[in-house]
Amino acid sequence: EDKVVQSPLSLVVHEGDTVTLNCSYEVTNFRSLLWYKQEKKAPTFLFMLTSSGIEKKSGRLSSILDKKELFSILNITATQTGDSAVYLCAVGMNYGGSQGNLIFGKGTKLSVKP
């Protein structure tokens, strides 16, 4: 069965720290890897990665994909309390069958303390 595994499941840091969130996957027909941020509402889109080794950056957030080792990382530098959320990793497939075309990991809950 296709699966996406995120680690750690939860993380507590202090403002100003740098964090790295991990996402590994085992899927057939890989097409893309997506990162979402979910606060107490709907997930909001952060990045979509399709090529290995090309870093995507948005402000203090960056992400990179390794298609050979089947994982991605999401880095957040100089964390702020507003970064507290659940970060979801999802893998898009060409045809997902009963699991759908987008399989989600369970998420990493990040708590940033002042």
Added chain:
Amino acid sequence: KAGVTQTPRYLIKTRGQQVTLSCSPISGHRSVSWYQQTPGQGLQFLFEYFSETQRNKGNFPGRFSGRQFSNSRSEMNVSTLELGDSALYLCASSLSAGGLGEQFFGPGTRLTVL
């Protein structure tokens, strides 16, 4: 451009009743996917519709059904509600079917079954 909208936002039902949830995708998006989110299971795929056709269905019982209209709006129906159906139901829209691009999520419908 307006985002994905879902109605109602909150719903309380009793066991055995049925419920219909509605989702209006971003204008121009023809793909709508539905997910069930619970604390224990995370985001689980229910079904995907594209151009009024169901493309994929997740591993949920037949009590869960859906449809899409010609204007791309989608509804999902759950009959004979069970306590375990209590969850946040999210819909997401995208331009293309399948894992071809990012999905944009609506705010969700919080269903509580008593």
